[in-house]
Amino acid sequence: MASSVKPGSCAAKGPSAPFLHVAVGVIVQQGQVLLSHRAGHQHQGNKWEFPGGKLEAGEPVQSALSRELAEELAIRIESAEPFMQVRHQYPEREVLLDIWLVKSFSGKPRGMEGQQVQWFAIKDLDKLVFPDANQPIVQRLQSLFI
Ligand SMILES: Nc1nc2c([nH]c(=O)n2[C@@H]2O[C@H](COP(=O)(O)OP(=O)(O)OP(=O)(O)O)[C@@H](O)[C@H]2O)c(=O)[nH]1
Numbered sequence: 001m002a003s004s005v006k007p008g009s010c011a012a013k014g015p016s017a018p019f020l021h022v023a024v025g026v027i028v029q030q031g032q033v034l035l036s037h038r039a040g041h042q043h044q045g046n047k048w049e050f051p052g053g054k055l056e057a058g059e060p061v062q063s064a065l066s067r068e069l070a071e072e073l074a075i076r077i078e079s080a081e082p083f084m085q086v087r088h089q090y091p092e093r094e095v096l097l098d099i100w101l102v103k104s105f106s107g108k109p110r111g112m113e114g115q116q117v118q119w120f121a122i123k124d125l126d127k128l129v130f131p132d133a134n135q136p137i138v139q140r141l142q143s144l145f146i
């Protein structure tokens with residue numbers, strides 16, 4: 001069967017290798033970035049992540065970004081711009097991280113799903129444990145903001 005996977009769809013590459021398009025928010029303020037801690041039972045659990053989540057079928061990426069940050073952090077994005085995309089193959093799934101720089105937002109971020117949420121200095125990010133896919137994001141942030 002021909003496999004054509006469009007970003008934004010949740011089409012499966014095969015029964016054991018789902019493809020996920022994920023909207024991710026990099027929220028930077030005064031040399032710091034806001035991270036959430038992934039729960040142990042989640043994929044890539046017990047690691048720090050940039051808040052975000054999977055696109056729903058047919059959902060534009062910016063809508064997904066706004067929805068996920070509202071659901072996870074109770075904030076409302078006022079301005080965001082595309083930052084980078086990272087495609088990464090985990091053994092059990094493939095992800096396309098669609099990463100946006102969130103330049104302004106309203107509300108005070110808090111962990112709406114019980115997760116720990118914390119600001120970290122960008123210069124210290126390489127000391128934290130992230131999902132493997134996040135390495136290029138950390139490198140780019142450190143090259144731009146330190
Ligand atoms: N949010 C987020 N997901 C990431 C990052 N890096 C990374 O590999 N992922 C992967 O992207 C996938 C989807 O993210 P997610 O678990 O946040 O999705 P979601 O909010 O819709 O979660 P849900 O399934 O509990 O509703 C996961 O496989 C996760 O491991 C990251 O920095 N932030």
Ligand SMILES: [Mg+2]
Nearest residue numbers: 051052053054
């Ligand atoms: Mg999420």
